[in-house]
Amino acid sequence: MLVVGDSITHASVGDYSWRYFAWRHLQASGARVDFVGPRQDPYVGEGSPWTPQYADPHFDQDHAAAWGDRISYLPMHDREALMTTYRPDVVVLALGTNDLGWMRVPPADVLAATRAWVEASRTDVPGLDVVLVEVPWTTHAPAMEYNALLGSLATHLDTPEERVTVARAAEGYTMGRDDDLPADTYDQVHPNTRGQVRIAAAVTDALAGLGVGLPYPRPLVFPAEGPRVVPVLEQHSGEQEGTLRWSVPPGATSFDVWMREHPAPWQRRARAHPAASYVVTGIEPCQAYDFRVLARKGWTVAGHDVASPVVRVRVGPKVTERPRPRLRAGARQVRLRWESVDGACQYRFRAVTRSQRGRVVTSKVVDRPRAVLRRVPADSVVRVRVRAEGARNAGPWSRTRVRRVRR
Incomplete structure (x- = not known):
């Protein structure tokens, strides 16, 4: 034929x-x-x-x-x-x-x-x-x-x-x-x-x-649209904006860029974007935004089964300062406070408590420069370190602070 x-x-x-x-x-x-x-x-x-x-x-x-x-x-x-x-x-x-x-x-x-x-x-x-x-x-x-x-x-x-x-x-x-x-x-x-x-x-x-084969089966079944190659998506987060870059599947002429801010649903950020890169502006520091890309061929957008893998963008300055925590021991608890660190989105503290019962390690994340360590055994020693974590990196750990919790 x-x-x-x-x-x-x-x-x-x-x-x-x-x-x-x-x-x-x-x-x-x-x-x-x-x-x-x-x-x-x-x-x-x-x-x-x-x-x-x-x-x-x-x-x-x-x-x-x-x-x-x-x-x-x-x-x-x-x-x-x-x-x-x-x-x-x-x-x-x-x-x-x-x-x-x-x-x-x-x-x-x-x-x-x-x-x-x-x-x-x-x-x-x-x-x-x-x-x-x-x-x-x-x-x-x-x-x-x-x-x-x-x-x-x-x-x-x-x-x-x-x-x-x-x-x-x-x-x-x-x-x-x-x-x-x-x-x-x-x-x-x-x-x-x-x-x-x-x-x-x-x-x-x-x-x-003409006697060649059989009529095509109905109803017609349409496979997902192409281009059928998944774009490889990468991101770079800066202080105020992020940049997305991706590979171009064979046959693709433009792209739809989709964004999701948890817990909101996906929204299309750009339609039929002609380039293989996209600058993300107008987003809040520290907030996490998910992105994915769908290829188009002309007016037709590819099926969601060939959407790019999801990448996460968070913008903000890098953290360089070391927190200086202050500890105050009370009845079976230790209160921590420190000054805010520029660029911090959250803080992580790590406490090691030693008592007659043994050694207990506690690691927690807080979004404000203070925390309380509760239910600390009497007559124990608590050693605490704190670090600030920003949108793009984690800062250095603080010096270790030590407090004894009495009865």
Whole structure:
């Protein structure tokens, strides 16, 4: 089987491609199908930092689709060479988007080019079956007009020996918008994962009509959206602001930054942020803020299953001073006080109590420069140290202070 198409079929780095879902379904339905063609990889733009890789490479990747390809004028693949080299039993022809959209070729002329392509291919490969795929661009009037004409063309070309059918890829297809609502494209024309599943279902339904495999199962099941690589997120906390930096998954074009201040729920701090770093401002010193990042491809945000790991940001000056605690022993207790330390968010004290009962170590954290050590055995000796802990570090321990607790 030879799949000929443009960017909608080619797919770009980080996509599954509709061919992936079609292949997986055909294999599951027991169809013995071999995809053929001169290409294997998805599209990667010039100067891209990514290697060409799909979201899941485990499928037959051979194809004859090319980003920007057309059928009415200077196709990127030599039709005759494709036919004579691969001699396919079935061709899935999915061209026309660029002709109708960017080149503004009238639908009737695109239809004529499609007819000529099929007729010439039959000359090279007698007995060829063809699936004509609708252009899934439901907001574009010329594309919809072209789709309306495909049925009559297929009827005209269809014969018992050389069958032609139409894959209704535009039926139920929803063009995306930049509004985060469920849709089938991540920009004006290119399918996201939802759209790829819909196109695969339409194509395999048409193939089933030719006796190849079974119709695609309904209701359609849509995997989580991509990019499917988890960003690696790091943070640096400063005195007044924090900085987040992360890796860019293949295919990602922007990012959503989410923040959570305990115990409040997650809130989106930035939407479609174009860079791989983000400066966190306007947050309170000492307060802990959790952050995570979700990648986007165009208008489509990745599923939460590939959100970055959570990092915590706390801002404030570093602690350098050593507390100077004062101890006051009372009836079975010791009271501690010390002056506040600049930059301290909390204080930790460690007390070692020695009595006839033995040795007891107590370690506690308090948010004010005082504490009380209670239930201290009579006639015991208490040794105490204190240190200040800031948003970004812990200061040095104080000198040890000693008090005896009498009856």
